[in-house]
Amino acid sequence: SIRGCLANTEPDHGTNLTRVGEEFYRNPQFRRNVQARLEGNEWVLKGQKSAWISGGSIATHAFISGGVDPSEGLKGGSFFFCPLDLDGVTCGKPLEKVGQRDLNQGEIYLDDVRIPENYLLVDVDALIPTQAVFGAYAYSNMGSLATGLARAAFEEALEYAKIRVQGGKPIIEHASIKQRLFRMFSKIETSRAISRLAMQATSNFYDTELMTIPLIEYGAISKVTCTRAAYEVADEAVQILGSNGLAREYITEKLFRDARATLIEDGMNEMQ
Ligand SMILES: Cc1cc2nc3c(=O)[nH]c(=O)nc-3n(C[C@H](O)[C@H](O)[C@H](O)COP(=O)(O)OP(=O)(O)OC[C@H]3O[C@@H](n4cnc5c(N)ncnc54)[C@H](O)[C@@H]3O)c2cc1C
Incomplete structure (x- = not known):
């Protein structure tokens, strides 16, 4: 193979x-x-x-x-x-x-x-434009990957919040937990919208009529926004699970570690 x-x-x-x-x-x-x-x-x-x-x-x-x-x-x-x-x-x-x-x-x-x-x-003359284009493809894909990761972390936190009982009721019934879940959800939906735009730009790359937004810029926006959101959402998921969020038994600790890598992978976020 x-x-x-x-x-x-x-x-x-x-x-x-x-x-x-x-x-x-x-x-x-x-x-x-x-x-x-x-x-x-x-x-x-x-x-x-x-x-x-x-x-x-x-x-x-x-x-x-x-x-x-x-x-x-x-x-x-x-x-x-x-x-x-x-x-x-x-x-x-x-x-x-x-x-x-x-x-x-x-x-x-x-x-x-x-x-x-x-x-x-x-060759040397084509290096910079070629690098820009495959960089944008990589960034767009990173945006999608990070959005999926964030959604997975959110779902873990949501399910846990339904079954974990503290203060005499499932923690999801506490207003502050609902607010935290809502903030996670809104970050994910923002990521989803941006990453879709960037992926649309990559798939329209060879068709100038369909190409309505600049691929390189939107790729970078997607990479930076979605990986940052994934990191924040995964961090909050760990927090909602309490100490269990740190345990190997739950996938949230893995999602958090994976999200951390996306801030560096395919280019440092702060250098875009
Ligand atoms: C999970 C993962 C997968 C990867 N896969 C690949 C791959 O398949 N192929 C590949 O070729 N590479 C890959 N990389 C490498 C990745 O692209 C590099 O790690 C990334 O570009 C950063 O380079 P660096 O680690 O050498 O950090 P450096 O460039 O040394 O950066 C160190 C620090 O200095 C800062 N810095 C650097 N330059 C400047 C500057 N001019 N001004 C101000 N601050 C600056 C950075 O922001 C950072 O905080 C991967 C990395 C990861 C984490």
């Missing part, structure tokens, strides 16, 4: 790779950790991707970035198609992390890995 991964983040370059408008991005002193050189009709890849590549230790193929023109600094990069069973490829062991533990992550090491010349998929 084939399993892909997007290998962009490097040990020295996380957010850096997204700051395409800043001066340092074009400064030759900033060198990508993976470099590619053309030898005859083959690209030779050398360097390391960070431990945060989703699927990095189990993927069969990578869409991987590397520097091809160091005189342009980080801007002088391209994306390649790279099978991961080639000589010189080593994948790291799965990373242990606080949330989204079921999403595998690991490094990819490249030691003079040779790929055909036509495995270059995005």
Whole structure:
């Protein structure tokens, strides 16, 4: 079976790779950790991707970035198609992390890995626009994922509030619990509306007549708004379950940990 991964983040370059408008991005002193050189009709890849590549230790193929023109600094990069069973490829062991533990992550090491010349998929000139578009796709999907996560946390809290009795009645009958559930619900519905707009923009991307809102901006709005909402809703769900919210026996603690990761995953929220 084939399993892909997007290998962009490097040990020295996380957010850096997204700051395409800043001066340092074009400064030759900033060198990508993976470099590619053309030898005859083959690209030779050398360097390391960070431990945060989703699927990095189990993927069969990578869409991987590397520097091809160091005189342009980080801007002088391209994306390649790279099978991961080639000589010189080593994948790291799965990373242990606080949330989204079921999403595998690991490094990819490249030691003079040779790929055909036509495995270059995005050249230097196309790098920035291509990155913006697949970033927007990733953001839109993150918005949807976060909305689903928030809804799951809300449902857990709602069900618990119906059965947990304190003060002589189910806690859902206390006005403050109802208000807290309502605030969670309104955040989810706001997320749902925004994430749908962003997903609509991604599906209309190739049809200029249907494309009524800017994909990149709405993708970023969706990612930031929905992941923040998911984190807040999951946090409140833990709180409504009381100490049980922290127990492994209930899924709320997992949803909370997973939500925390979404604020960083696919780009730091505060850097959008
Ligand atoms: C669950 C998960 C899945 C991921 N999957 C992938 C994947 O599949 N492929 C992939 O390539 N990467 C992946 N990543 C990596 C992710 O894209 C990076 O972690 C993210 O871009 C941030 O980079 P960093 O961790 O190096 O943080 P850094 O960039 O080092 O940021 C550290 C801190 O510095 C701040 N900062 C950074 N630059 C600036 C600046 N210019 N001005 C002000 N403040 C700044 C940030 O806001 C942050 O608070 C994943 C990450 C996670 C958590």
